[in-house]
Amino acid sequence: MADTVKTRTYRSTLRAEKAQQTRRSVLLAARSLFVEQGYEGTSVAAVAAAAGVSVDTVYASVGRKPELAVAVVDMVLASSDEPVPARERDYVVAVQAAGTAREKLAVYAAALRTLIPRVAPLLEALRRAGEVDEASARAHRAVMDRRAANMLLLARDLRATGEVRDDLSDQDVADIVWSTNAPDYWLAMQSRGWSATRWSNLLEDLWCRVLLSP
Structure with missing residues (x-):
C-alpha cells in the first residue's frame, strides 16, 4: 500500500512539473512574439507553434x-x-x-x-x-x-x-x-x-x- 502511495505521489509530482514546464514554454514564446511582432501581429496559434504545443494547451496553461x-x-x-x-x-x-x-x-x-x-x-x-x-x-x-x-x-x-x-x-x-x-x-x-x-x-x-x- 505504501509503495502504491509513493508511486502515485511521484507521478503526480511529475505531472505538475511537466505542466509547469509547458506553461513556462508558452509564456516565453508569447513574450518573444509579442516583443517582436506586437500584440496585433501575434496569434495564439503562433504562440502554440513556437512553444511546440497545441492551441488548446495554451488555453489550458495560461489562457487566451x-x-x-x-x-x-x-x-x-x-x-x-x-x-x-x-x-x-x-x-x-x-x-x-x-x-x-x-x-x-x-x-x-x-x-x-x-x-x-x-x-x-x-x-x-x-x-x-x-x-x-x-x-x-x-x-x-x-x-x-x-x-x-x-x-x-x-x-x-x-x-x-x-x-x-x-x-x-x-x-x-x-x-x-x-x-x-x-x-x-x-x-x-x-x-x-x-x-x-x-x-x-x-x-x-x-x-x-x-x-x-x-
Missing part, C-alpha cells in the same frame, strides 16, 4: 490572448521568465527598503525608466483591442485597476515617512502617481521626442514637488 498579454506584462515588470506578483518584484522591494520618501520616489522613477517603454506598447495594443473585444477590454481594465491598487500601497508607504503633504489624502497621492506613470502618458511624451531617461527624471521631480512637504 488577453491573458497571455497580461502574463507577459507581469514577466517584463518582474524582469523574470515567470509572472511575479508586484510585492515580490525587485524594484518594489527596493522602494519599500528606501528610508525617505524622496529616495522611494527616485527608486521607483528609475525602475520605470526601463520598464514602461517595454510594456507600454503592449498595454496600448491591448486597450485598442478592447474597443472591439470585451475579453481584451476586461484584461486591460484589470491591469489598470491593479496599478491603481498598487499605487495606493505606495502612497501609504510614502505617508509612513512623514514627508507627504497633509492636504493630500492617500488616494490623492495614488491617483497622481497612477496618472503620471500611465503607459499612455509615456507614449505621449515619447511622441514629443522625450527619452525614457528624461521622462523618468521628470516624474521624480514632479512627484517630489507635488506630493511632498517643502
Whole structure:
C-alpha cells in the first residue's frame, strides 16, 4: 500500500512539473512574439507553434490572448521568465527598503525608466483591442485597476515617512502617481521626442514637488 502511495505521489509530482514546464514554454514564446511582432501581429496559434504545443494547451496553461498579454506584462515588470506578483518584484522591494520618501520616489522613477517603454506598447495594443473585444477590454481594465491598487500601497508607504503633504489624502497621492506613470502618458511624451531617461527624471521631480512637504 505504501509503495502504491509513493508511486502515485511521484507521478503526480511529475505531472505538475511537466505542466509547469509547458506553461513556462508558452509564456516565453508569447513574450518573444509579442516583443517582436506586437500584440496585433501575434496569434495564439503562433504562440502554440513556437512553444511546440497545441492551441488548446495554451488555453489550458495560461489562457487566451488577453491573458497571455497580461502574463507577459507581469514577466517584463518582474524582469523574470515567470509572472511575479508586484510585492515580490525587485524594484518594489527596493522602494519599500528606501528610508525617505524622496529616495522611494527616485527608486521607483528609475525602475520605470526601463520598464514602461517595454510594456507600454503592449498595454496600448491591448486597450485598442478592447474597443472591439470585451475579453481584451476586461484584461486591460484589470491591469489598470491593479496599478491603481498598487499605487495606493505606495502612497501609504510614502505617508509612513512623514514627508507627504497633509492636504493630500492617500488616494490623492495614488491617483497622481497612477496618472503620471500611465503607459499612455509615456507614449505621449515619447511622441514629443522625450527619452525614457528624461521622462523618468521628470516624474521624480514632479512627484517630489507635488506630493511632498517643502
